[in-house]
Amino acid sequence: MALFTFNRAADYLDAAREMADSGRPTLARLLAEEAADRTADPQEAACILADFPGRSLRTEG
Template structure:
């Protein structure tokens, strides 16, 4: 069954799965998306702290 992404928790779950399977870059990108969708800044910071690294997003 395909995974759906409706909440920040969905992104965090996917990020953990990517981290557990050896894909830290994808994990970080998913964590960044989760943090962006999280209204509480403290929670967003905790999400990013769980998946350390520099942002690899390319923003225009």
């Protein structure tokens, strides 16, 4: 198992890919959403989310 440090959007994106590859699409989507949130370019953020389809399961309030 890889050890991740989550300091950058790329860290979340790497983790999202690993979760997707291991059959955990919901966790992959949540990590991708965090990566997108940490991405300054809105078009790049949209591309990240497009790579991990699904609706958001976040519960923020």
